Amino acid sequence: MRLPWRQARALRANGVLGMNQRNGDFISQVNPRRLYPLVDDKVRSKELAQAAGIQVPELYGLLAIQHQVVDLPKLLDGREDFVVKPVNGSGGNGVLVIVGRRKDRYRKASGALLTQDELEHHISNILSGLYSLGGLPDSAMIEYRVRVDPVFEPISHQGVPDLRTVVYRGYPVMAMVRLPTAMSDGKANLHQGAIGAGIDINTGVTGRGVWRNEVVDEHLDTGNPITGVQVPQWDTLLELAARCYDISGLGYLGVDFVLDRQFGPMMLEMNARPGLNVQIANQAGLLPRLATVDALGRADADVAERVAFAKEHFGRASSALAATSAP
Known part of the structure; x- marks a missing residue:
């Protein structure tokens, strides 16, 4: 649906990146098509990450x-x-989280129980391609269930939040944490009803969040404030996100990490076509940050230099200053 020209002009003035521009001016320019299978296939992504430590x-x-x-x-x-x-898969579709068992049944995060037949039927649907990109036949992976870091327990409902960072030419430019809710069935998926809260790139502290089309300051289910939460090991998470550019070769990338209470940061997946909701969660546009990387970022900078650059230019204070001084 085409936006009214006044609304489109206002979004553009605020530096909001739209899907067509994302695809045409960024993804198609810096993401070689031949590299997509490295991140579209979650098993290959795992292998890439593990090889890089x-x-x-x-x-x-x-x-x-x-x-x-x-x-x-x-x-x-x-x-x-x-x-x-x-x-x-894409967008979290087809992901099934089992948190325990009761006799011959499997318990979901919501408390609902599945029979063996229901679990097998779900996996059969995955194999048939019901949740895959393009509807092609797929495979099902079964993996470790991450345990939520204690810092997120007050602002998460029956699930594990994940941390999405958008990385451009190796520079982390914007990030958010996706907080599971009852509506999202314990999944960190905004389209299914999770909350997205922006994260200050410089400090790793959360700001206000968005749920559906509403700006929120508290978690819908727990009632606890989602603002002012310090994300643990933030500098490490930024460095890991920046490294994903080096191991994937993709210049415009979304990287998802989780914080496990025992093992710390773990990469869930990389995405060659990351969504644009991170702008809504941060109440800021991506375009000025991408332009800053193009203008000032060095192609030969190492990971530490790229993270330092991001922290200097894309924290809330520096972003607000850049916005007020823009022509």
Whole structure:
């Protein structure tokens, strides 16, 4: 749907990046198509990260054909909790989080119980391509379930928040934390009802959040404030996000990390076509930050230099100053 010209002009004046411009001026220019399979396939992404020394959730098993589904009970024997994901899924679709078992049933984060047949049916749907990019046949991966870091427990409902960072030419330019809610069924998915809260690139402190089309200061389910939360190990998370540019070769990239209470930062996935909701969560446009990287960022800068640059130029105070001094 085309926006009224006044609204479109106002968004442009505030530096908001739209989908067409994202695709035409950025993704198509700095993301070689041949590299997409490295991030579209979550197993390959895991292997890339592990080879670079970046932690990922342990992979318990991979089901590639329907006949393998019959071996599921053996694969899950002794495992009380786990996560099922489509290897080529997008937007969190098809992800199933199991937090425990009761006799011969599996308990979801919401408390609902699944039978063995229902679990196998879900995996069969993944294999058929129901959740994959382009609807092509897919594989199902079963992996370690991340345990939420204590700092996020007051502002998360039955799930683990994830941290999305947009990286441009190796520079972290904008970030948010996605907080699960009852509506999102414990998943950190904005389209399913999670809350997105912006993060100050310089300090790693959360700001106000957005839920659907509403600006919120508290978590819908817990009632606790979502602003002013210091994200643990923030500098490490920025460095890891910046490194994902080096290991993937993609110049415009969305990187998702989680903080496990035992193992610390873990990479969940990389995305060659990251969504634009990060701008809404931060109440700021991406365009000025991308332009700053193009104008001042060095192509030969190392990870530490790129992170220092991002912290200097894209913190809330520096971004506000840049906005007021813009022509």
